[in-house]
Amino acid sequence: MTLEWIGDALLLLVVLPVVVYLLRGVLNAANSIVPSAHQIAAAATAGSKDLDATALLLTTQDQVKTTIEVAADYGGSLDVILDDAN
Amino acid sequence: MPAAGVVMIIAVLLIVLAVVYYLVSTIVALQRITKSLDDAITGVVGIIEKSAPVDDVVTSINTNLDAGVTLLEGLLVKKAGLSDAVGLVEGLYPGAAAEGFRDIPDSTQTNAPRISEVYTKGTLTLARLGREAPIAAASPNGPALRNAAYGSTAARALYPEVRQSRPNAMPRSPVIGTDSPVQYEPSESPGVRKRMPVPVAVGAQAEPTPSPETGGVVKSGLAFLRRLKSDDQ
Numbered sequence: 001m002t003l004e005w006i007g008d009a010l011l012l013l014v015v016l017p018v019v020v021y022l023l024r025g026v027l028n029a030a031n032s033i034v035p036s037a038h039q040i041a042a043a044a045t046a047g048s049k050d051l052d053a054t055a056l057l058l059t060t061q062d063q064v065k066t067t068i069e070v071a072a073d074y075g076g077s078l079d080v081i082l083d084d085a086n
Numbered sequence: 087m088p089a090a091g092v093v094m095i096i097a098v099l100l101i102v103l104a105v106v107y108y109l110v111s112t113i114v115a116l117q118r119i120t121k122s123l124d125d126a127i128t129g130v131v132g133i134i135e136k137s138a139p140v141d142d143v144v145t146s147i148n149t150n151l152d153a154g155v156t157l158l159e160g161l162l163v164k165k166a167g168l169s170d171a172v173g174l175v176e177g178l179y180p181g182a183a184a185e186g187f188r189d190i191p192d193s194t195q196t197n198a199p200r201i202s203e204v205y206t207k208g209t210l211t212l213a214r215l216g217r218e219a220p221i222a223a224a225s226p227n228g229p230a231l232r233n234a235a236y237g238s239t240a241a242r243a244l245y246p247e248v249r250q251s252r253p254n255a256m257p258r259s260p261v262i263g264t265d266s267p268v269q270y271e272p273s274e275s276p277g278v279r280k281r282m283p284v285p286v287a288v289g290a291q292a293e294p295t296p297s298p299e300t301g302g303v304v305k306s307g308l309a310f311l312r313r314l315k316s317d318d319q
Contacts, residue, residue, distance in 0.1 A: 004090035011097035019101055023108030030115035037122030044129025051136035057143040064147050068154040075161045085167035 159187045168192070173199035 162171045168190065176183035176198045186194035261267060 001088065001090060004088070004094065008090055008093040008097055011094065011101065016097065016101050016104065020104045020108070023105060023112070027108050027111045027115065030112045030119065034115055034118045034122065037119045037126065041122045041125035041129065044126040044133065046129075048129045048132030048136065051133055054136050054140055057140060057147075061143050061147050061150075064150045068150045068157075071154055072157055075157050078165070079161060082165050084164055085170070 156189050159189055163187065163190060163193075169196055169199060170201070172196045173201040177201040 159171075162174070166174060172183050172186070172193055175187075177200075183196070183198040184194065186192075186196070
């Protein structure tokens, strides 16, 4: 009978607090991750949205190519029209 | 049932309740984390997909721009000469002479002329369009329109022909005074002259003013009609 009371005391005074302590630590750690995960998700979404303009790079690429072609044509004409310095 | 058994059952129940409570809370938190990570993964995948062609496109753009820079720098140096070209770029973009031209390493050693201190930016923009440009004064291939050291009015000829030849093409301002070659008679009514003035060459004798004794207004009017007739002939 005495051993049973000792076991009850151990359960209530040792095991239960230890279980509660450990599980509370796990819960606190999980809860602390939630805001960080939200921030990561928000940042990734914003970053993806910022990159929506990358499609315009294709237009820029074409425009740059056209501009350089025009500049080359203009430079060729100037090369014919103007005398060289030397 | 002994009391110790009842207490044990209660203790075990408390432990199980605590475990259930905390584990359920943890599961809920992990589910929220999982949802956030799913959103993050979706965003990251979008970033990866959208940035995939950026490397090729930017490389292509840089290649074209490099070709453009090479073209324009080469053309400028070919037409203006290295020294004037560096001076021109320095005038438009202060500090650029220190960096020099990318394809011409020697350009950093060039002693650039201080073009921007003499000519305005507009002139610099139009500069080197030919040896007629004022900046071409330093060109070694022939005389330039403007003497960079002493010229002050020759640059006028760069602009449309309006008043450049003013001293030769425009009438001189009238000379007034009692000893002026053309004497204007006082008018009896404002704005009406008794006779039109006749230009007289500098140094020539002025036509004597008719006096009332020698005919006055009538004689000067006849003289004017005679001159007009002779001009028509």
